[in-house]
Amino acid sequence: MAEQSPAIRVRDLTRDYHRPRRSLLRASPPVHALRGVSFDVAPGERFGIVGESGCGKSTLLRLVSGLDRATSGSIEIEGREITHLSTRRLGFLRERLQLIFQDPMSSLDPRMRVADIIAEPMVGLRHPISPGRVEELLQAVGLSPEAATRFPHQFSGGQRQRISIARALSVKPQILVADEPVSALDVSVRAQVLNLIADLVDELALTLVFVSHDLSVVRHVCDRVAVMNEGQIVEMGPVDEVYENPQHPYTRELIAAVPTLDKALAGSGAADLAAPTGADQP
Amino acid sequence: MTTHAAPPLAQDVLTVTGLGVSVGDRSLVDNLDLTIRPGERVGLIGESGSGKSLTALALMGLLPEGLAATGSVRVADVHHDIVGADENQLSRVRGNDIAMVFQEPMTALNPTMRVGAQVAEAMLIHGTRPTRRAAMSAAVDLLEQVGLPDPPGTARSYPHQLSGGQRQRVVVALALANDPALLICDEPTTALDVTVQALVLDLIVRGVIDRGAAMLFITHDLAVVATVCERVLVMYGGRIVEAGPVQQVFTRPRHRYTQGLLAASDLSVVDDRGRLATVPGTVPAAGQFPAGCVFRNRCGHATDVCASTPAWTGQDASDGFACHHPAPASEVGHG
Numbered sequence: 001m002a003e004q005s006p007a008i009r010v011r012d013l014t015r016d017y018h019r020p021r022r023s024l025l026r027a028s029p030p031v032h033a034l035r036g037v038s039f040d041v042a043p044g045e046r047f048g049i050v051g052e053s054g055c056g057k058s059t060l061l062r063l064v065s066g067l068d069r070a071t072s073g074s075i076e077i078e079g080r081e082i083t084h085l086s087t088r089r090l091g092f093l094r095e096r097l098q099l100i101f102q103d104p105m106s107s108l109d110p111r112m113r114v115a116d117i118i119a120e121p122m123v124g125l126r127h128p129i130s131p132g133r134v135e136e137l138l139q140a141v142g143l144s145p146e147a148a149t150r151f152p153h154q155f156s157g158g159q160r161q162r163i164s165i166a167r168a169l170s171v172k173p174q175i176l177v178a179d180e181p182v183s184a185l186d187v188s189v190r191a192q193v194l195n196l197i198a199d200l201v202d203e204l205a206l207t208l209v210f211v212s213h214d215l216s217v218v219r220h221v222c223d224r225v226a227v228m229n230e231g232q233i234v235e236m237g238p239v240d241e242v243y244e245n246p247q248h249p250y251t252r253e254l255i256a257a258v259p260t261l262d263k264a265l266a267g268s269g270a271a272d273l274a275a276p277t278g279a280d281q282p
Numbered sequence: 283m284t285t286h287a288a289p290p291l292a293q294d295v296l297t298v299t300g301l302g303v304s305v306g307d308r309s310l311v312d313n314l315d316l317t318i319r320p321g322e323r324v325g326l327i328g329e330s331g332s333g334k335s336l337t338a339l340a341l342m343g344l345l346p347e348g349l350a351a352t353g354s355v356r357v358a359d360v361h362h363d364i365v366g367a368d369e370n371q372l373s374r375v376r377g378n379d380i381a382m383v384f385q386e387p388m389t390a391l392n393p394t395m396r397v398g399a400q401v402a403e404a405m406l407i408h409g410t411r412p413t414r415r416a417a418m419s420a421a422v423d424l425l426e427q428v429g430l431p432d433p434p435g436t437a438r439s440y441p442h443q444l445s446g447g448q449r450q451r452v453v454v455a456l457a458l459a460n461d462p463a464l465l466i467c468d469e470p471t472t473a474l475d476v477t478v479q480a481l482v483l484d485l486i487v488r489g490v491i492d493r494g495a496a497m498l499f500i501t502h503d504l505a506v507v508a509t510v511c512e513r514v515l516v517m518y519g520g521r522i523v524e525a526g527p528v529q530q531v532f533t534r535p536r537h538r539y540t541q542g543l544l545a546a547s548d549l550s551v552v553d554d555r556g557r558l559a560t561v562p563g564t565v566p567a568a569g570q571f572p573a574g575c576v577f578r579n580r581c582g583h584a585t586d587v588c589a590s591t592p593a594w595t596g597q598d599a600s601d602g603f604a605c606h607h608p609a610p611a612s613e614v615g616h617g
Contacts, residue, residue: 052475053446156564157330186329187502188561191546195557213475220549220558257480261548264508265532273509274484 005079007175007207008041008064013073015059033059035231036073043174046201046208048222048239050215050254056231057211061179064209065099066090078174094125098168102180104160108152114138114163115148121171137166141196158189165196175207176200182217194221215258219243227251295320295463295496296341300353301365303336303345303520308569310349311336311520315599318464320358323490323497325507325528328517329543331565334500337517338468340365341498342382343372358463378408381457383486385469387449391441397452398422398437404459424455428485447478451485458489465490468500483510504547508532513600516540519566519576524603525596536595536608539577575606583607 014037016030034056041047051057062068063083064075070083082093098121101107108117115134122129135145141162152160161181168176178197182190198221201208212218218225219239226236227248235248246252257273296318303311311333318324328334340351343364355364357379362371376382384390392400401421402414411417418437426433428451441449450470457465467486471479487510490497499511507514507528514531516524516539524537535541545551545559552558563580566572572579578588587606596602 052477156567158564186565187504187547188329188543189564191549191558191560194549195560198556216549220552253477257477259480259483259503259505259509261505261508261532261544264505265529268509270480270483270487270510273480 004043005076006040007043007045007078008039008047008209009074009076009079010040010060010064011038011074013037013060013063013075014071015056015063015068016071032231034063034070037228037231037233039226039233039236041207041209043207044205045224046210046222048218048225049209049211049228050213050218050225051228052213052254055228057228058179059231060228061099061177061209061211065097065177066093091125094121095171096173097175097177098171098173100161100164100168100176100178100181102183104157104164104184105152107164108160110152112151113148114150114152114155117152117163118148118166118170121167125171127171133170137170140169140200141166142192156189157185158193161185161193162196165193165200169200169204172204173206175209177209177211179211180213181210183212183214190217197221215243215255216260227254293319295322295358296498297356298341298354301337301340301355302352303333303340303349304352305349305569309520310568311340314353314522316515316522317600318496318498320463320496321491321494322513323487323499323511325511325514326498326500326517327502327504327507327514327543329502329565331568332517333520333568334517335468336520338382338466338498338500341466342376342380343367344376374408377404377457377462378410378460379462380464380466381460381462383450383453383457383465383467383470385472387446387453387473388441390453391449391456393441396438396440397444398425401425401437401452401456401459404456408460410460421455421459424459425452427458427489428452428455429481430455447474447482450474450478450482454482454485454489458493461493462495465495465497466500467497469502470499471506472501472503479506486510504532504544516543519571520568521576521604522599523577523605525599526601526603530601534609534611536603536611537577537605538581538583538607538609540603541609542580575604581607 013034015034016032018030019028022028037060049057063070066082075082077093078096118134118137119129134148138145138147143162182193185193210218210221222239225239225242226233229250235242235251242251246255259273294317298314298316301311301314302309314337326334339345341355345351351365353365357364360375360379398418398421401424402417405411405417405420406414411420422433422437425436430436430448430451471482474482499507501507511528514528515522518539524531524540531540532544535544542561546561561580574589575592578584592604592606594602594604
């Protein structure tokens, strides 16, 4: 394990966005979406990233999956630097790393049949498509073979997320990146999809990068977690350690603000959730 | 049209009897009974498609065209039924006796109007402040009460200049402007970050307690309901399947759906294979729920009896369940 290069290695990554000019005399100050982020994800590891909207977690995902360009810093996927590669030379990345998005409605083309949606990455990467492959993928995510000829709108949110997962797995990637995959799902369906992701990651020995605003979901799914705030990783460590004994004030605030059934049934009210946050409210 | 429902007792803020919502001959909400006393905070939980938002809209007389409400909705100090009332009558009730906080703070506010003027407008329309000047100064006070920084400055800003959390505070200020007897919140914090959610929940609860108002809080998040409410109603397939005090329903659920929902939302408990408890299947589309018990096609305990609609077991509509095969009363824990 030790000499194996990490699945993902990120060093001093920054990304600045430029805002439109508002004055004739000087340019608007840039937005520093990422300010020096570094981390490693070992092969087979389940790595979680938590943070609130605007913390830079989506920017980080876009960079790691080659959908955007870093301002500075480096990203290595399985030992290969991707920050300076042109889109045409990122083919290997698409073979190795695939994504699942948050909104299962807008991430599936409504005019394509499920079979075509699932086969599309294989077509794009010129993989040979055997007739049984789509059926095999549908079965792996718990959908019936009849689903292949139907359209996305004929499925519920949880089923659509299963289709997304099947599409991501079609080219047999080593790394699966999931951006809030269960945030849009109902509670009774959320557990099914989390179980499915966990099963597939185990079965196919995948490396998982799991992004969520929900610390309790990350705690269940991941081995290690990075907490992001204002474009930086403020705390990183094994999930149980971070959850039980948070070191950074922001992590503590985040954990205290999450309502849980156990806390509520023990008599904690809305005022208790807000208490640590109240001091520096926006 | 005369209604046969008795006028509400003095102590009840909201009395709903036999409320139904349907489109054509498809029933979306079925025979809902609900009473809320002053100062009571009641949660209505359910997954998407369970009919909880439609219930809220029906209580406000805001159902979209094509949907029809039946039954009776009586509000304290309003001398007519909300169901079947005309737009004139309803506009005097909305924002005055009943106010609502919606899920999406961007669409709930008028993008072309400064937020101070929007809060003031609510008071001017209902005549609770005599002049525009008095209403504006009351609006600034309200914006201060909901914890917005620089209230006079915020009053002059447009909604797009505020963050999501700030906008939701404005919506709360707007809803509380006329000291309503009943505040209906439909997923008010679902679109917000957790730290902002904590602040807004605290604000809503304090605002309601300070005014002695009653609250109906609609959400799919069990933990939020347990934090904010005293009593809870569990809705599935357009029906109330279980109701009772939060402590009782969340620690000793009787209906199999409530039990499944609690088990599936608990991410800290896994079986020996490391898997979470799940509710099999998915929520059917509106109007596609099975006849009889609405949960029977996803229930592990369902038998032939469940093809008939289970009767309500319990002392009244606020405490009981509707299940042919309830979990034993002694069964402790999340299922």
